[in-house]
Amino acid sequence: MAYHDPYGHAAPDRFLRRWLVITACIAALMLLWQFLPAIEAWFSPQQAAERTVTPRGDLAADERATIELFEKSRDSVVYISTTQLVRDVWTRNVFSVPRGTGSGFIWDDAGHVVTNFHVIQGASQATVKLADGRDYQAALVGASPAHDIAVLKIGVGFKRPPAVPIGTSTDLKVGQKLFAIGNPFGLDWTLTTGIISALDRSLPGDAGSPSIEHLIQTDAAINPGNSGGPLLDSAGRLIGINTAIYSPSGASAGIGFAVPVDTVMRVVPQLIKSGKYVRPALGIEVDEQLNLRLQMITGRRGVFVLLVQPGSASQRAGLLGIRATQEGIVPGDLITAIDGKSIDGVTGLLAQMDDRRVGDIVVLSVEREGKAREVRVELQPGT
Template identity: 65%
Template structure:
């Protein structure tokens, strides 16, 4: 079969047409690109003037500027031994917050911030860093006192009160969340007299609940009221994710102001006591059997305040049955339903204070005055 050859003129015309179309398309594209990237003259936009800051903004700024220098950044480390070489290494452990307590170099923070550490360093707001020594600690209150080798003047926070706080009043937290130093967050008092299980397993009572953002690293930092007074120490958060969920807790300043002086003066906290023995499991069994709420006294120690007040413990009969003794139902008129609540109520007082204890004996309530002794 014979195939015809295309006309050379038509073939050249076709290629010429394609070339012209390609050139036109390229020129059109370059023309648009040149216009798109063509530089235009521009000047900064005019700044819109604003009036004075709102009154609450001014007060918040002033509060932070007044309080900032009182807050410190705490970093801890621990010594570990290499299994093979037996060499001792110091490795970072964690960070937290604290604040200046007085002009003698005492720093207050949470116990869990320094727990398990072999060394702690304190950085002040001016950037200076000092090695700190441990003065004393009270795990049951999650409080600790450090000391650094310098003195302060005018940097301690004014101390407020926590017994008269109201739900809804404004609070301000300053600390170092996630290592972001000197961070201010604000919120309100969300609830009062909360209980929370601490990292050591003990239950911390009388906590302030707040929705001011508190995150890891805030621990040990101050919680302030709108007057810039210390009303608590940020200690914990409730959060499934580990970050702030709007539920934070602070140790109330009334507790701090009672415990810290003892830690500075004695290195430990001496708990006020009635001189009785109690047990969680037996208490639940006895009170459930009697259908009452309170704390069952198991044993009264000899020569104790409870003994002098005539309190009775349980009696074990010959047939191995138990006759319940006195049940403590209130301290100074405030109800106690569990052992932690009893210890927290007693902890509101000092050794040597006289308190009124309400007991249930043979189904009838009685009140006895007891002078507290050291535990």
């Protein structure tokens, strides 16, 4: 009679055979894995073939030009580190703490160094490091916060580094290739390349300061640390000063800005001569917020004159500011254009003034009570 398990269990020997098969397979796979390198070595060649260097050939022409540009310009670029004096509130001891770093470049043989104003802003001391490793304590010659430009001076007695060749910015074209040299994140003498993305850009200034006008926009990587360094064209000439980036993270996001060299050429000589930059002015007072309100009320574009300074060229030209009459308050003269170039507001007026020098004569297109006329005004030193 056949045996039947009263609980419905399978025969024990069936399970035993199944587990033995599984165990054997696992053991075989483990042994194969263990001896796999030896098996590969058995079937592979006894000696690996030696690798040889593939000849590269000549560098491309544009590569050679970029290398030559960097090697020629590098010695003209400097590294700037700043410190700030801090007083301990308990001991009242004064000590120096690091504040920031930036870049700059040699302006002339007298040891003048040009950089951004924001690189040295708030610092009590600045150290300039040359490409050959020499360090010099720098003295502040002058600064123009409105242009984000500052001039330092170092005493270089021998082996004077070369000054950066000067170019022009009025003839720049969008798409033109350019090169930025500086010290991003403290990394010594770094080269980045790109093109001109746009021209005549503007950036708002800090609270209470005017916007920076006529900037060059570039996609060359500009980061904290190479602010103040030179922006060069393909001939190695200075066409701008790297000044700012547009980036929420603080790193280059493909939108950098540079102060054009034509602005630098107007500002830096004045800073070296007198320690400050004097803006050319019309001798009038304007207000941006009030001007916007008057534009909304009248529906006219331009700049309304609030006040004409006594004895100014604008007063001699017959300009009038806001005045009270029997009919009530009358808005001042409305300036709509300068030398035929229309202006929309106070920012445009300041930008056009900055393109000129003290003593230049400009032709103002003016409207008064619906009548248009032109007046000639000699620009005077601003306050």
